[in-house]
Amino acid sequence: MAILRSVLLAVGWAVSSVSAIDISIKATGGNATSHQYGFLHEDINHSGDGGIYAELIRNRAFQYGERFPVSLAAWSPVNGAKLKLNRLDEPLSEELPVSMNVETGNADGRIGFSNTGYWGIDVKKHKYTGSFWVKGAYEGNFTASLQSALNGDVFGSVDIESTSLGDDWVEHEIELIPDTDAPNSNNTFTLTFDSAGVKDGSLDFNLISLFPPTYRGRKNGLRVDIAEALEELHPTFFRFPGGNMLEGDSIDTWWDWKASLGPLRNRRGFQNTWGYQMTNGLGLMEYLLWAEDMGMELIVGVYGGLSLDGYIVPEDELQPWVDDALNQIEFIRGPANSTWGAKRAELGHPEPFELNYVEIGNEDWLAGGAAGWESYKKYRFPTFLKAINEAYPDITVISSGATTDGYRIPEPGIGDYHPYRKPDEFLSEFNLFDNEPIPHVIGEVSSTHPNGGIGWDGPLAPWPWWIGSVGGAVGLISYERNADRIYGTFYAPILRNLNSYQWAITMIQHAADPALTTRSTDWYIWELFAAHPLKETLPVTGDLNPLFYVAGKSTKDSLVWKGACYNTTDHESVPVSVSFEGVETGTRAQLTLLTGPEDPYAYNDPWSGVNVVETTNNVLEANEEGAFEFEMPELSVAVLDTHFEEESELEESSK
Numbered sequence: 001m002a003i004l005r006s007v008l009l010a011v012g013w014a015v016s017s018v019s020a021i022d023i024s025i026k027a028t029g030g031n032a033t034s035h036q037y038g039f040l041h042e043d044i045n046h047s048g049d050g051g052i053y054a055e056l057i058r059n060r061a062f063q064y065g066e067r068f069p070v071s072l073a074a075w076s077p078v079n080g081a082k083l084k085l086n087r088l089d090e091p092l093s094e095e096l097p098v099s100m101n102v103e104t105g106n107a108d109g110r111i112g113f114s115n116t117g118y119w120g121i122d123v124k125k126h127k128y129t130g131s132f133w134v135k136g137a138y139e140g141n142f143t144a145s146l147q148s149a150l151n152g153d154v155f156g157s158v159d160i161e162s163t164s165l166g167d168d169w170v171e172h173e174i175e176l177i178p179d180t181d182a183p184n185s186n187n188t189f190t191l192t193f194d195s196a197g198v199k200d201g202s203l204d205f206n207l208i209s210l211f212p213p214t215y216r217g218r219k220n221g222l223r224v225d226i227a228e229a230l231e232e233l234h235p236t237f238f239r240f241p242g243g244n245m246l247e248g249d250s251i252d253t254w255w256d257w258k259a260s261l262g263p264l265r266n267r268r269g270f271q272n273t274w275g276y277q278m279t280n281g282l283g284l285m286e287y288l289l290w291a292e293d294m295g296m297e298l299i300v301g302v303y304g305g306l307s308l309d310g311y312i313v314p315e316d317e318l319q320p321w322v323d324d325a326l327n328q329i330e331f332i333r334g335p336a337n338s339t340w341g342a343k344r345a346e347l348g349h350p351e352p353f354e355l356n357y358v359e360i361g362n363e364d365w366l367a368g369g370a371a372g373w374e375s376y377k378k379y380r381f382p383t384f385l386k387a388i389n390e391a392y393p394d395i396t397v398i399s400s401g402a403t404t405d406g407y408r409i410p411e412p413g414i415g416d417y418h419p420y421r422k423p424d425e426f427l428s429e430f431n432l433f434d435n436e437p438i439p440h441v442i443g444e445v446s447s448t449h450p451n452g453g454i455g456w457d458g459p460l461a462p463w464p465w466w467i468g469s470v471g472g473a474v475g476l477i478s479y480e481r482n483a484d485r486i487y488g489t490f491y492a493p494i495l496r497n498l499n500s501y502q503w504a505i506t507m508i509q510h511a512a513d514p515a516l517t518t519r520s521t522d523w524y525i526w527e528l529f530a531a532h533p534l535k536e537t538l539p540v541t542g543d544l545n546p547l548f549y550v551a552g553k554s555t556k557d558s559l560v561w562k563g564a565c566y567n568t569t570d571h572e573s574v575p576v577s578v579s580f581e582g583v584e585t586g587t588r589a590q591l592t593l594l595t596g597p598e599d600p601y602a603y604n605d606p607w608s609g610v611n612v613v614e615t616t617n618n619v620l621e622a623n624e625e626g627a628f629e630f631e632m633p634e635l636s637v638a639v640l641d642t643h644f645e646e647e648s649e650l651e652e653s654s655k
């Protein structure tokens with residue numbers, strides 16, 4: 001018998017006297033699946049601007065909306081320059097009508113301005129690239145530099161010869177490699193010029209932009225450390241752009257994908273629903289490239305005729321919105337010689353993107369009260385469904401409601417379920433989809449509220465926490481065991497900037513300093529489950545609770561068992577015996593076990609850097625009955641897989 005003694009001894013769990021949970025897995029009789037793990041991204045709480053979108057300069061183009069007045073936020077004068085917002089008769093573009101006027105006044109020598117970035121700027125010895133636009137006659141050099149906000153230390157600077165003549169806006173490129181890494185991220189970007197070289201007393205600046213190296217080297221791309229933390233989750237499914245961002249606060253402020261395309265100087269920005277004006281630098285094209293670079297299949301949300309203020313597009317005014325959705329789909333997957341496919345080709349991507357899933361609206365049961373869903377059921381969803389099915393019979397159209405919440409979905413539409421739950425609730429919902437014939441996606445999910453609390457009327461837990469993560473794992477198992485009808489599971493929201501948030505439960509936490517980029521306890525569980533994708537579920541028998549599990553054949557044709565152990569009797573470990581039909585004595589499998597801290601409320605803290613999740617890998621051998629035997633401690637999660645890298649340095653367990 002191969003038991004995990006090395007693990008048991010290493011962490012000192014008492015060997016349980018409880019009798020083993022016997023789990024038998026049949027070799028056939030399951031269902032083919034294409035279930036995938038992924039996440040939702042929208043620009044909530046600076047997870048786009050100031051988050052994964054790598055732009056370092058905050059308020060780079062003085063964008064604004066009705067709710068967010070134009071301002072000089074994040075900018076300060078240097079050496080007595082006078083900064084003011086300016087509306088020139090000839091602005092940089094119609095979309096960016098306000099510039100920053102920098103007046104020399106009585107100041108002598110080099111003057112200019114600095115920017116604080118998104119709560120700091122990370123400065124490393126690598127190449128920064130960017131540009132700024134100037135209007136006004138200036139003879140001399142501009143100096144762009146990265147400096148400490150604490151003591152003015154300059155880590156790197158570059159001189160850029162002015163080509164500004166006076167009447168026209170002129171773009172100046174910046175390329176800057178600091179001489180040294182800054183000791184912390186409390187840094188600024190500074191641009192100065194010689195006041196004596198300014199002909200008419202002032203210069204106007206706009207679209208002042210600076211990027212560090214980006215993920216896959218894409219221009220206008222993603223922050224490397226955050227993108228890598230996402231890529232390491234093995235995501236294969238990507239839902240965007242929301243979420244509430246898609247719906248907008250009102251019909252005038254839904255996220256219009258058309259305004260997010262093309263040169264940055266033609267992007268007005270977007271008044272988002274999360275408390276700030278977005279640059280729209282992370283636009284539709286950037287989202288599509290992100291998905292392509294990470295190999296993720298898309299779910300694109302199209303505006304469905306409902307905004308957060310409860311406004312509902314009347315039936316006789318819906319057609320333009322349906323047309324807009326069809327145009328958006330054509331932009332994404334139409335041939336390069338179609339009207340919108342040609343625009344995509346112009347933007348550098350003649351090859352169509354693959355798009356198999358389109359979702360109509362977002363949570364149409366929430367905003368607008370009863371009328372929201374009534375109108376969705378009566379004409380909004382059916383109209384979109386029909387139009388999209390006619391034009392693209394192969395696209396699966398997703399409704400923004402779930403049958404499990406009581407919403408009927410006209411076929412061939414499928415549902416979308418958004419469980420933000422207490423960990424215990426994932427246990428009570430374990431069978432929710434077992435008898436549900438209509439396919440769904442779990443378009444947003446996470447453990448958000450502590451057990452025993454008042455749920456939505458109370459605050460979110462402050463961080464993803466261990467018991468929350470294990471409860472969430474029970475949820476993931478409940479979806480994957482119904483993987484023939486649950487096509488994908490999406491974590492939401494995925495990112496939060498530690499300097500500006502209210503929604504505390506996110507997969508990854510970040511700030512300007514990449515050292516603070518933190519994988520939460522949820523991250524480890526999703527990474528593990530997603531690393532072992534199934535192509536087929538297999539029938540399983542055995543007792544459930546406290547152990548929850550699913551089994552199947554992996555895409556590599558190996559046999560896989562995924563399990564989560566929740567609260568046990570007297571906190572004792574649970575002996576487990578997993579037998580796969582047809583597996584012979586001596587067959588080897590790798591058990592990856594995630595165990596947590598003693599305190600079920602413990603979490604991964606960005607500032608201490610402590611990871612409370614312990615990962616143990618062991619190779620097991622099937623016993624005389626062909627069973628793999630091991631123990632699961634209370635609040636642990638595991639995957640057993642007969643496919644593993646033999647050559648890796650795995651500790652082999654012994655008798």
Ligand SMILES: *[C@@H]1O[C@H](CO)[C@@H](O)[C@H](O)[C@H]1NC(C)=O
Binds near residue numbers: 274
């Ligand atoms: C963050 O998002 C929450 C919604 O979850 C919103 O209420 C809040 O205003 C946002 N905060 C900031 C600073 O963006």
Ligand SMILES: *[C@@H]1O[C@H](CO)[C@@H](O)[C@H](O)[C@H]1NC(C)=O
Binds near residue numbers: 149
């Ligand atoms: C930078 O340092 C100043 C002075 O100590 C402090 O007030 C500010 O909050 C710091 N900013 C960041 C982003 O750490």
Ligand SMILES: *[C@@H]1O[C@H](CO)[C@@H](O)[C@H](O)[C@H]1NC(C)=O
Binds near residue numbers: 141159161
């Ligand atoms: C301006 O900068 C360039 C390098 O970009 C340098 O060659 C030149 O000497 C500088 N001119 C002055 C007046 O400092």
Ligand SMILES: *[C@@H]1O[C@H](CO)[C@@H](O)[C@H](O)[C@H]1NC(C)=O
Binds near residue numbers: 335337338
């Ligand atoms: C686009 O090109 C394909 C061949 O590549 C052709 O069959 C089709 O008719 C063209 N469509 C239009 C609208 O020109």
Ligand SMILES: *[C@@H]1O[C@H](CO)[C@@H](O)[C@H](O)[C@H]1NC(C)=O
Binds near residue numbers: 452567
């Ligand atoms: C599990 O234990 C936690 C305490 O760690 C408790 O809050 C929770 O309600 C328990 N849940 C169940 C289903 O036993």
Ligand SMILES: *[C@@H]1O[C@H](CO)[C@@H](O)[C@H](O)[C@H]1NC(C)=O
Binds near residue numbers: 485
């Ligand atoms: C296969 O699908 C059917 C119908 O959805 C379901 O009843 C059955 O439990 C599934 N079997 C497995 C092993 O997932």
